[in-house]
Amino acid sequence: MAAGLGRFVEVGRKIVCVGRNYSEHAAELGNKLPTEPVIFIKPTSSYITEGNAIKFPPGCSNLHHEVELGVVIGKEGSNISETSAMQHIGGYTLALDMTARDIQDNMKKKSLPWTLAKGFDTSCPVGSFIPIEKIPDPQNVGIWLKVNDAMRQNGHTKDMIFKVPFLISFISQYMRLDVGDLILTGTPAGVGPVTAGDVITCGLSDIATMSFKVSSD
Amino acid sequence: MASRIVNFVKEGRKIIGVAMNYRDLAKATGASIPKKPLVFLKATSAYIEEGTPIQTPPECKELFQEVELGVIIGKTGSKIPKASVMDYIGGYTLALDMTAMDFLREARQTGGSWELYKGFDTACPVGKFIPKAKIPDPHNVGLWSKVNGELKQNGNSKDLIFDVPTIISHVSNYMTVEEGDLILTGSPAGICQVNPGDKITCGFSDIAEMTFHVADK
Numbered sequence: 001m002a003a004g005l006g007r008f009v010e011v012g013r014k015i016v017c018v019g020r021n022y023s024e025h026a027a028e029l030g031n032k033l034p035t036e037p038v039i040f041i042k043p044t045s046s047y048i049t050e051g052n053a054i055k056f057p058p059g060c061s062n063l064h065h066e067v068e069l070g071v072v073i074g075k076e077g078s079n080i081s082e083t084s085a086m087q088h089i090g091g092y093t094l095a096l097d098m099t100a101r102d103i104q105d106n107m108k109k110k111s112l113p114w115t116l117a118k119g120f121d122t123s124c125p126v127g128s129f130i131p132i133e134k135i136p137d138p139q140n141v142g143i144w145l146k147v148n149d150a151m152r153q154n155g156h157t158k159d160m161i162f163k164v165p166f167l168i169s170f171i172s173q174y175m176r177l178d179v180g181d182l183i184l185t186g187t188p189a190g191v192g193p194v195t196a197g198d199v200i201t202c203g204l205s206d207i208a209t210m211s212f213k214v215s216s217d
Numbered sequence: 218m219a220s221r222i223v224n225f226v227k228e229g230r231k232i233i234g235v236a237m238n239y240r241d242l243a244k245a246t247g248a249s250i251p252k253k254p255l256v257f258l259k260a261t262s263a264y265i266e267e268g269t270p271i272q273t274p275p276e277c278k279e280l281f282q283e284v285e286l287g288v289i290i291g292k293t294g295s296k297i298p299k300a301s302v303m304d305y306i307g308g309y310t311l312a313l314d315m316t317a318m319d320f321l322r323e324a325r326q327t328g329g330s331w332e333l334y335k336g337f338d339t340a341c342p343v344g345k346f347i348p349k350a351k352i353p354d355p356h357n358v359g360l361w362s363k364v365n366g367e368l369k370q371n372g373n374s375k376d377l378i379f380d381v382p383t384i385i386s387h388v389s390n391y392m393t394v395e396e397g398d399l400i401l402t403g404s405p406a407g408i409c410q411v412n413p414g415d416k417i418t419c420g421f422s423d424i425a426e427m428t429f430h431v432a433d434k
Binding site for chain 1: 230255390391395
């Protein structure tokens with residue numbers, strides 16, 4: 001394992017996110033199915049680990065949860081082929097792509113960049129580093145999320161439109177992937193708002209779980 | 218001085234861009250003046266320094282060059298009041314905000330993400346670190362760019378729609394800015410397409426100058 005991979009939160013230099021990668025999720029937001037992956041970036045300043053609370057960014061009244069399988073890059077590369085993509089994976093993590101949905105919708109309507117709606121502080125809660133041995137097939141993992149113990153998202157990574165090797169290959173045609181970079185691979189249907197005081201619990205099958213509170217500040 | 222400020226290219230963890238931030242550019246393109254800074258991100262893997270050529274990203278037919286004043290953050294902070302921003306600046310740099318303009322135009326129309334079209338590899342050519350003292354007033358810096366010797370941009374940062382304290386204060390209300398972060402503050406009128414084989418020279422008055430070549434296909 002490349003040195004420092006377990007500390008990807010501290011050493012990683014980018015978080016690359018994939019939007020609309022589960023067909024039912026695309027439909028629930030009224031979006032067309034993409035012909036190629038929708039790619040955006042979250043800054044590393046958005047990382048939080050368990051024990052820290054998720055906070056509403058300024059001007060947001062509609063903060064959505066999105067549970068995702070995160071892929072941690074273990075070997076750098078550009079123009080990576082699909083067939084060698086799996087060799088570039090150093091490990092995995094559980095992640096939440098917290099989204100200020102109202103800010104995002106408003107910016108999209110005005111043809112403006114919606115970066116702040118996805119990149120605010122605390123918008124990327126992550127769990128512990130998961131070694132690759134624990135997830136031999138990233139397309140065969142259950143992914144679920146509860147808010148205050150009520151199930152909201154309950155999907156499976158076999159339903160990804162663009163699979164992990166394709167995503168790694170596609171992204172790396174545009175942006176070099178470095179050791180410690182994180183790729184968030186999309187979220188299944190069931191995204192919805194949280195309010196201050198809520199507790200989000202989520203997991204990957206029985207491999208990993210994590211819990212975050214939404215701050216009442 | 219902390220190394221992360223001077224070594225921002227290798228160690229910085231984010232690059233923030235601000236769109237449509239010069240009055241003359243808004244006038245030239247007929248764009249409306251934004252009400253708030255329009256923030257996007259460039260991946261840190263986009264950095265290149267002199268000597269490395271700029272690459273046209275896959276399928277892009279309209280690669281644009283845009284000269285910008287880059288502000289390097291010297292001290293970590295969030296929710297920074299405008300009056301304190303200058304204390305958080307660690308230095309400056311000359312930068313080009315290379316853009317896949319054809320794809321960006323389409324993304325704006327469909328509400329898509331900007332980041333692939335702003336953050337592809339080699340999309341952030343930068344110059345040397347410029348100490349704070351060399352630019353006592355960042356709101357009175359001449360910015361110019363030439364393509365193959367022909368003057369394309371010739372502006373001054375006094376023409377900024379949102380000044381440096383406004384930009385940094387606004388960004389820091391959403392995202393903590395960290396030592397070594399780079400903030401690109403926008404580009405004046407005259408942004409233009411460049412083609413494989415072109416030579417871009419740009420500078421700040423007589424304070425700094427740099428040259429980059431666009432790689433042949």
